[in-house]
Amino acid sequence: MDETDGPEGGDPACWLARVCADCGSFREELSLDHCQNCGAPLGDEERD
Known part of the structure; x- marks a missing residue:
């Protein structure tokens, strides 16, 4: 499977506030x- 075959995924950056x-x-x-x-x-x- 080529990297361009599927949708890009991952966690949204807005979850940073939950860390x-x-x-x-x-x-x-x-x-x-x-x-x-x-x-x-x-x-x-x-x-800080």
């Missing part, structure tokens, strides 16, 4: 204000 900046785990539940894995606070602001 914990501290541990990198994927945030399943958007209503939580902390990471389910490491407990880090989550918000819409940028973190």
Whole structure:
């Protein structure tokens, strides 16, 4: 199969906001204000 035979796929870039900046785990539940894995606070602001 040639690479041009099928549609391109992949995860949308907009999912980046669902990744914990501290541990990198994927945030399943958007209503939580902390990471389910490491407990880090989550918000819409940028973190350094």
